[in-house]
Amino acid sequence: MSIEELLVTLDAIRKDVTALAxxxxxxxxxxxxxxxxxxxxxxxxxxxxxxxxxATEATARTRNQQYRS
Numbered sequence: 001m002s003i004e005e006l007l008v009t010l011d012a013i014r015k016d017v018t019a020l021a022x023x024x025x026x027x028x029x030x031x032x033x034x035x036x037x038x039x040x041x042x043x044x045x046x047x048x049x050x051x052x053x054x055a056t057e058a059t060a061r062t063r064n065q066q067y068r069s
Contacts, residue, residue: 028064035060
């Protein structure tokens with residue numbers, strides 16, 4: 001993968017995670033920074049694409065429910 005391709009991929013991931021963080025901030029009240037941190041953790045263990053976003057969303061929703069209890 002070239003540097004240019006890598007930068008395009010990283011930009012797409014950033015946009016997807018930011019959009020998810022924004023959505024969750026508006027729907028369940030979690031902070032965008034918490035969602036981004038969750039995504040960073042999952043990314044560091046190799047999750048990517050839809051798997052990364054799904055795991056991030058599920059974890060953010062679970063954490064949000066735990067904080068409300």
